[in-house]
Amino acid sequence: MDKGLQSEGNKLNVQDLIERNKQKTTFGQRIEKVIPWFLLLCAIISVLTTVGILFTLLRESIGFFSNVSIIDFYTGTSWSPWSGEYGVAPLIGGTLLITLIATVVAVPLGLMSAIFLSEYANDKVRRVIKPILEVLAGIPTVVYGYFALTFVTPMFQSIIPDLGIFNALSGGFVVGIMIIPMVASLSEDAMNSVPNALREGAYGLGATKLEVVYKVVLPAALSGIVASIVLAISRAIGETMIVTIAAGATPNLTFDPTESIQTMTAFIVQAATGDTTFGSTIYYSLYAVGMTLFVFTLGMNLLAQYISRKFREEY
Amino acid sequence: MTKISEETQETRTGGLTSKPVVDRKDKQQKRESKNVMQVEDLNLWYGSNQALYEINMDVPEKRVTAIIGPSGCGKSTFIKTLNRMVEMVPIVKTSGSIKYRDQDIFNGNFKQEYLRTKVGMVFQSPNPFPKSVYDNVAYGPRVHGIKKKEVLDEIVEKSLKDAAIWDELKDRLDANAYGLSGGQQQRVCIARALAVEPDVILMDEPTSSLDPISTSKVEELVQELKKKYSIIIVTHNMQQAARISDKTAFFLNGELVEFAETDDLFQNPQDKRTEDYITGRFG
Numbered sequence: 001m002d003k004g005l006q007s008e009g010n011k012l013n014v015q016d017l018i019e020r021n022k023q024k025t026t027f028g029q030r031i032e033k034v035i036p037w038f039l040l041l042c043a044i045i046s047v048l049t050t051v052g053i054l055f056t057l058l059r060e061s062i063g064f065f066s067n068v069s070i071i072d073f074y075t076g077t078s079w080s081p082w083s084g085e086y087g088v089a090p091l092i093g094g095t096l097l098i099t100l101i102a103t104v105v106a107v108p109l110g111l112m113s114a115i116f117l118s119e120y121a122n123d124k125v126r127r128v129i130k131p132i133l134e135v136l137a138g139i140p141t142v143v144y145g146y147f148a149l150t151f152v153t154p155m156f157q158s159i160i161p162d163l164g165i166f167n168a169l170s171g172g173f174v175v176g177i178m179i180i181p182m183v184a185s186l187s188e189d190a191m192n193s194v195p196n197a198l199r200e201g202a203y204g205l206g207a208t209k210l211e212v213v214y215k216v217v218l219p220a221a222l223s224g225i226v227a228s229i230v231l232a233i234s235r236a237i238g239e240t241m242i243v244t245i246a247a248g249a250t251p252n253l254t255f256d257p258t259e260s261i262q263t264m265t266a267f268i269v270q271a272a273t274g275d276t277t278f279g280s281t282i283y284y285s286l287y288a289v290g291m292t293l294f295v296f297t298l299g300m301n302l303l304a305q306y307i308s309r310k311f312r313e314e315y
Numbered sequence: 316m317t318k319i320s321e322e323t324q325e326t327r328t329g330g331l332t333s334k335p336v337v338d339r340k341d342k343q344q345k346r347e348s349k350n351v352m353q354v355e356d357l358n359l360w361y362g363s364n365q366a367l368y369e370i371n372m373d374v375p376e377k378r379v380t381a382i383i384g385p386s387g388c389g390k391s392t393f394i395k396t397l398n399r400m401v402e403m404v405p406i407v408k409t410s411g412s413i414k415y416r417d418q419d420i421f422n423g424n425f426k427q428e429y430l431r432t433k434v435g436m437v438f439q440s441p442n443p444f445p446k447s448v449y450d451n452v453a454y455g456p457r458v459h460g461i462k463k464k465e466v467l468d469e470i471v472e473k474s475l476k477d478a479a480i481w482d483e484l485k486d487r488l489d490a491n492a493y494g495l496s497g498g499q500q501q502r503v504c505i506a507r508a509l510a511v512e513p514d515v516i517l518m519d520e521p522t523s524s525l526d527p528i529s530t531s532k533v534e535e536l537v538q539e540l541k542k543k544y545s546i547i548i549v550t551h552n553m554q555q556a557a558r559i560s561d562k563t564a565f566f567l568n569g570e571l572v573e574f575a576e577t578d579d580l581f582q583n584p585q586d587k588r589t590e591d592y593i594t595g596r597f598g
Contacts, residue, residue, distance in 0.1 A: 122405065197442035201504070203400060205455035205511055206432035215458065220445055 057294060060287030067281050073288060079251035081282045088292060090251035094261035098243055101172025101257055102179060102236040107229055110183025118191035119213050137181040145245030148174035153246065160258060166248030169257040174246065175239050179232040190224025191217050227308035234300035238293065240265035264293045351376040351515055351545045352397060356411035359396060361404065366392050368570045379537060379546045381560030381577065383553055385597065389569040390549045394517050397547065398434040399427050432459065435513035440524040441500035443492035448484055451492050451503055455511035470510050478506035479536050498529025505536065516540065518548040534559050553593055557581050565589045
């Protein structure tokens with residue numbers, strides 16, 4: 001009559017079953033114990049790699065600085081390692097020039113795209129445009145390099161006839177294009193996470209769409225936007241293929257974007273692929289330049305973290 | 316003497332859908348002085364879902380009009396239609412007319428931004444901007460081109476005083492509004508709405524996220540504000556409606572069931588559904 005009572009009569013006791021199963025499965029228990037160690041190992045691998053790279057960079061750089069004084073390296077203004085001049089300034093200058101041009105291209109375009117996607121585009125448009133924009137980030141940089149060399153440079157040459165085949169302008173421009181998705185996507189995320197209540201508050205006071213965007217949404221999303229820009233700049237500093245292909249190999253301390261230059265990364269490529277003898281000073285200079293580059297990108301990444309923590313407008 | 320009799324006549328017929336058409340023009344002229352908004356035959360759809368049905372309602376000037384009803388009855392939708400905030404949802408369609416001081420707010424020439432400076436809004440949960448108290452209150456005037464420091468100072472002080480929070484905050488104008496308590500935040504939001512000197516203030520359940528003490532402060536404030544402003548307040552709390560409003564509208568399933576003087580509506584409801592609701596039989 002009563003089902004509850006019947007099952008009690010059958011002596012079907014769930015607690016007993018659990019107890020029995022627990023004694024049986026020692027394999028599962030062992031897995032439980034092993035898994036955290038395995039996961040820790042995976043995490044440690046990337047930490048170890050970083051430490052290893054840093055260690056190699058430091059050791060080889062120290063080897064280099066025993067041949068060339070560190071003061072000459074950082075204060076010298078001429079870089080021609082094949083004739084024994086190791087002043088890194090032209091390489092840093094080249095990198096900064098590329099970065100500057102890329103920033104000038106990427107920040108306005110990326111930010112405007114982000115504003116459009118987050119505030120103006122309807123769902124349908126956003127679902128089409130955002131993935132396409134993100135495809136830009138997936139194009140191999142070597143393709144960008146040839147795009148710069150064979151499409152952008154001729155295009156610029158039709159405006160600036162004196163422009164050489166290798167120049168900082170097209171290299172920097174295309175690096176800028178490459179980092180647009182980074183600025184756009186991360187800034188859009190930042191703007192999207194601004195609560196709608198803030199927008200409503202501003203609309204309720206009679207603000208227009210544009211006023212809501214630049215007086216409410218942008219300030220509230222500022223930390224995310226700035227962080228995205230700094231990260232993108234850090235990416236531009238480290239960019240290698242595009243500048244190697246399109247910006248030339250002339251260590252040239254100049255801020256004229258129409259000239260051929262060489263960045264730190266492009267030099268490393270040149271030294272690593274050319275007939276540099278192992279153990280020569282040029283070989284070691286590669287690590288000193290790499291170390292300098294590492295300090296730059298690390299600095300930018302730390303800055304990005306600091307900014308996103310410090311300027312977070314809490315909402 | 317005549318004025319009083321008109322008023323009572325007005326409130327008797329005000330909310331009911333069956334209005335005599337004959338003397339409408341005559342009535343409109345008389346209404347001008349005492350109705351700030353007039354809603355006529357308002358229907359509203361979210362896509363294919365109809366949310367409001369044939370709403371007719373006259374909002375009296377310088378009084379508190381409460382809107383009550385169970386969740387999902389369309390009261391929030393209705394109040395957001397009055398300043399066209401509801402159109403932030405792209406699939407919204409409306410028919411009928413809403414007049415603000417005899418101007419049709421759905422008319423293409425009537426700017427949304429202008430409407431919202433005249434018909435301000437306070438939201439369900441406090442939504443100050445992540446800025447200082449001062450910048451929050453000065454936001455509206457600044458958007459509308461007031462830049463002079465002395466003028467803004469005066470507006471901020473006056474608005475905070477009107478929102479009964481000046482004494483608490485006068486030494487903390489530079490503090491981020493997010494550091495304030497919920498009740499203070501909501502009064503800063505009220506000050507922010509007052510700063511553009513609107514004509515009508517819409518309040519969408521302004522106390523629903525506040526504690527009882529903050530709630531009573533906001534309620535007292537509403538009593539003060541009605542001397543200068545016409546207030547429409549949505550509330551799910553019938554006691555609150557009874558305490559603070561002059562007129563009450565009862566919404567159910569997107570229809571305006573009854574609209575009358577608050578005392579009449581609560582003591583002598585004309586509609587069976589109103590009676591059921593206020594006696595707690597549902598909702």
